[in-house]
Amino acid sequence: MKYNFGAGPCILPQEVFKQAAQAVLEFDHTGLSILEISHRTPEFEAVVAETERLVRTLLNVPEGYSVIFLQGGASLQFSMVPMNLLGDGKKAAYTDTGVWANKAIKEGKLFGEINVIASSKDANYTFIPKDYEVPHDAAYFHCTSNNTIYGTEMHQFPKSPVPVVCDMSSDIFSREVNVADFGLIYAGAQKNMGPAGVTLVIVKDEILGKIDRKIPSMLDYKIHIEGESMYNTPPVFSIYVSMLNLKWLKAKGGVPAIAQENLAKARALYAEIDRNPLFKGTCAVEDRSNMNICFVMENPELEKDFLKFAEDRDIIGIKGHRSVGGFRASMYNALPISSVHFLVDTMQEFAEKHA
Numbered sequence: 001m002k003y004n005f006g007a008g009p010c011i012l013p014q015e016v017f018k019q020a021a022q023a024v025l026e027f028d029h030t031g032l033s034i035l036e037i038s039h040r041t042p043e044f045e046a047v048v049a050e051t052e053r054l055v056r057t058l059l060n061v062p063e064g065y066s067v068i069f070l071q072g073g074a075s076l077q078f079s080m081v082p083m084n085l086l087g088d089g090k091k092a093a094y095t096d097t098g099v100w101a102n103k104a105i106k107e108g109k110l111f112g113e114i115n116v117i118a119s120s121k122d123a124n125y126t127f128i129p130k131d132y133e134v135p136h137d138a139a140y141f142h143c144t145s146n147n148t149i150y151g152t153e154m155h156q157f158p159k160s161p162v163p164v165v166c167d168m169s170s171d172i173f174s175r176e177v178n179v180a181d182f183g184l185i186y187a188g189a190q191k192n193m194g195p196a197g198v199t200l201v202i203v204k205d206e207i208l209g210k211i212d213r214k215i216p217s218m219l220d221y222k223i224h225i226e227g228e229s230m231y232n233t234p235p236v237f238s239i240y241v242s243m244l245n246l247k248w249l250k251a252k253g254g255v256p257a258i259a260q261e262n263l264a265k266a267r268a269l270y271a272e273i274d275r276n277p278l279f280k281g282t283c284a285v286e287d288r289s290n291m292n293i294c295f296v297m298e299n300p301e302l303e304k305d306f307l308k309f310a311e312d313r314d315i316i317g318i319k320g321h322r323s324v325g326g327f328r329a330s331m332y333n334a335l336p337i338s339s340v341h342f343l344v345d346t347m348q349e350f351a352e353k354h355a
């Protein structure tokens with residue numbers, strides 16, 4: 001067993017792995033593997049329905065919103081969003097808070113005018129810009145709630161006169177959000193929802209169908225809504241394992257309960273980063289992410305040694321992204337607080353050796 005702090009795909013609960021393994025052998029007393037069952041069977045239709053119900057319950061999704069499961073990752077949403085929401089000659093407002101936001105901006109430009117209304121690029125994305133107003137004439141406002149690579153998180157969302165579209169890939173289901181404040185939320189599953197291969201989209205129905213562009217069927221939200229996520233063969237296994245994971249979350253007390261745990265985990269590690277003379281955080285304290293915790297060493301020459309020291313103790317996935325360097329500990333829902341304590345102990349041991 002490793003202590004897996006990987007950024008994604010990432011740790012899921014052990015019991016989910018066990019149930020998923022069982023379903024590969026036989027799914028729900030059908031005599032069939034989950035990998036061979038038709039998506040048109042009542043048994044699998046029930047899985048999709050249950051997964052949708054869990055999303056709606058866990059996030060308190062209000063009436064008037066559709067919940068769909070797509071493919072193509074969060075990255076395809078970078079183009080699907082403008083394709084469906086940004087009419088010809090219209091503009092959209094984006095914040096530039098990191099690598100993923102940048103990719104969303106790049107794709108958006110293929111469909112219309114993109115106004116970058118705030119950016120922390122000049123500070124290597126170490127903070128969340130807050131001093132901006134969302135313009136009234138934008139088709140929508142796009143933001144990234146958690147910047148997985150840089151370790152910053154929006155702890156508040158701005159008031160917006162236009163629909164807010166948010167990439168919540170790396171902090172969905174980790175804390176409470178008011179879905180009614182958003183026009184569209186999307187998330188690749190492989191951080192907090194399930195395995196890679198499925199993408200969650202929650203969209204307010206009334207914002208769709210307002211533009212004239214011809215949209216290929218597979219890229220049209222309305223087609224997937226009408227098809228109840230089964231316009232074509234859905235990622236059967238990814239949806240099934242997401243369902244198991246969301247059931248696990250519900251049994252734990254849902255989002256409010258996991259949010260408390262996530263806060264305790266983040267506090268424990270940030271406290272050590274701030275206390276330990278060998279380490280320091282990379283982001284503005286008020287914008288620090290509770291999911292992806294980035295830190296470096298006061299003496300960068302020790303970083304290789306610490307990485308090896310940690311790996312020798314079965315701590316994996318903490319090497320920072322190349323655009324930040326140092327370390328990144330991703331602490332998604334399924335990471336137990338005992339793993340965080342173990343990482344903290346390891347940092348302390350290392351500091352004692354190098355005192």
Ligand SMILES: *Cc1c(COP(=O)(O)O)cnc(C)c1O
Nearest residue numbers: 073074075100148167169170188
């Ligand atoms: C991981 C991630 C993505 C990319 O997701 P894919 O499913 O690989 O396309 C996009 N945005 C954020 C915030 C992410 O963390």
